[in-house]
Amino acid sequence: MATARNVETLLALAEQYPQTVCVSALDVTQPEPAKAAVALAVEAFGGLDVLVNNAGYGLFGAIEKGVPDEYRPMFEVNVFGLIQLTRLHCPYCASGAADASSICPPRPGLPERRALAITAPPSSQSRACPRRSIKKYGRWGCA
Numbered sequence: 313m314a315t316a317r318n319v320e321t322l323l324a325l326a327e328q329y330p331q332t333v334c335v336s337a338l339d340v341t342q343p344e345p346a347k348a349a350v351a352l353a354v355e356a357f358g359g360l361d362v363l364v365n366n367a368g369y370g371l372f373g374a375i376e377k378g379v380p381d382e383y384r385p386m387f388e389v390n391v392f393g394l395i396q397l398t399r400l401h402c403p404y405c406a407s408g409a410a411d412a413s414s415i416c417p418p419r420p421g422l423p424e425r426r427a428l429a430i431t432a433p434p435s436s437q438s439r440a441c442p443r444r445s446i447k448k449y450g451r452w453g454c455a
Contacts, residue, residue, distance in 0.1 A: 313353035313360075340367045340393030341385075350400045360404040365394050 314322045315338035322335040334356040336349040353360055368390045371383050 313349070313357065315349050340365070340397055341388045343396060346393075346396055346400055350397075350404075354404065360401055363397060363401040365397055367393055 313334050313336065314325060315336050316322050317337065317339050319335055319337040322333075326333045326335045334352060336345075336352050338345050338349045340346060350360070369386060371378055371386050
């Protein structure tokens with residue numbers, strides 16, 4: 313299952329691998345398309361094994377010059393979008409065979425990337441959390 317905000321960017325991949333690639337439009341900040349993408353993956357492939365969240369972006373510049381209208385959407389994508397997709401994914405990985413990961417390239421040492429770096433801890437914690445918490449609690453959540 314491959315998703316993107318602009319599904320046209322994935323059509324060549326789907327055409328090249330029609331038996332193994334299913335594509336769907338997805339904006340991780342919108343709950344209904346996220347649910348639909350997960351449902352499509354489950355229908356097409358019988359379940360989910362791995363979630364790789366590559367959605368994210370950075371706000372470059374001095375953090376003190378950023379305004380809420382600039383950095384709040386970044387959290388919607390980088391943090392809350394990741395949480396939403398992980399929650400949707402977890403019912404299909406209760407066996408412990410599945411994994412969830414976020415691809416997030418933080419660079420905390422670079423001052424112009426401070427806002428990006430502050431969204432990285434939640435996403436980096438999510439890498440180990442789902443499997444461990446599902447095994448312990450039978451559900452998603454780091455306790």
